[in-house]
Amino acid sequence: xxxxxxxxxxxxxxxxxxxxxxxxxxxxxxxxxxxxxxxxxxxxxxxxxxxxxxxxxxxxxxxxxxxxxxxxxxxxxxxxxxxxxxxxxxxxxxxxxxxxxxxxxxxxxxxxx
Amino acid sequence: xxxxxxxxxxxxxxxxxxxxxxxxxxxxxxxxxxxxxxxxxxxxxxxxxxxxxxxxxxxxxxxxxxxxxxxxxxxxxxxxxxxxxxxxxxxxxxxxxxxxxxxxxxxxxxxxxxxx
Numbered sequence: 001x002x003x004x005x006x007x008x009x010x011x012x013x014x015x016x017x018x019x020x021x022x023x024x025x026x027x028x029x030x031x032x033x034x035x036x037x038x039x040x041x042x043x044x045x046x047x048x049x050x051x052x053x054x055x056x057x058x059x060x061x062x063x064x065x066x067x068x069x070x071x072x073x074x075x076x077x078x079x080x081x082x083x084x085x086x087x088x089x090x091x092x093x094x095x096x097x098x099x100x101x102x103x104x105x106x107x108x109x110x111x112x113x
Numbered sequence: 114x115x116x117x118x119x120x121x122x123x124x125x126x127x128x129x130x131x132x133x134x135x136x137x138x139x140x141x142x143x144x145x146x147x148x149x150x151x152x153x154x155x156x157x158x159x160x161x162x163x164x165x166x167x168x169x170x171x172x173x174x175x176x177x178x179x180x181x182x183x184x185x186x187x188x189x190x191x192x193x194x195x196x197x198x199x200x201x202x203x204x205x206x207x208x209x210x211x212x213x214x215x216x217x218x219x220x221x222x223x224x225x226x227x228x229x
Contacts, residue, residue: 034217043117043204043220044156089156099144099163099208099216105155 002027004092006104014112019077021107023090026071030092034101035064035075038087047088048075080111115139117221119205125227131193134224137186138207145188146218147173147180148204156204162188163210195228202226 005024013019023033034049050057050064050073057064063076077084090104118137126132138145147159160170160180170180177199179191192199202225206218 043223046217099210103156
């Protein structure tokens with residue numbers, strides 16, 4: 001119940017296309033859903049996050065869509081650029097319970113120039 | 114420019130040797146996390162501290178791994194004895210625990226460990 005399931009494992013998108021990464025969870029106590037971005041040789045860094053009281057959050061070309069009833073959320077990258085090539089992790093946290101973040105397994109995104 | 118620092122960045126050692134990894138969290142942060150990253154398992158939480166107290170080390174092999182925070186500016190992860198299966202990138206992250214606001218974690222650059 002503590003897992004966050006992420007798909008696909010890897011994704012190749014043409015420059016200018018839309019990249020979509022999906023995640024699902026079971027624990028209804030989760031109340032914070034961040035996405036982290038990791039470039040090769042670097043540590044992950046927070047990209048964008050959402051709380052379940054909204055269904056969508058947009059920051060520039062990055063959008064999180066959240067479906068509370070389905071217990072699913074997704075990251076959309078519009079107008080994907082080669083510089084977006086990285087590994088993306090979805091995550092979830094029960095911030096009432098503790099500080100831990102449960103990470104998905106990650107998606108390796110490659111944007112073709 | 115506040116950031117988490119980790120030393121060493123790379124470590125190559127032989128099986129059976131002791132390995133100590135160090136982390137300096139961002140000044141003022143009160144939570145520290147240790148993760149291990151491998152291709153197969155992704156990011157695994159090994160241990161976490163709040164206000165220097167260990168709160169969860171259930172992800173850590175207890176027989177060979179230990180994590181401590183001697184003071185607020187230093188966290189250590191020790192492996193003794195090391196084994197080839199410990200080869201991975203180890204990340205330290207720090208954050209500021211605030212009720213119901215969601216807790217961003219700031220990751221260090223990682224220590225790439227290779228055990229021969």
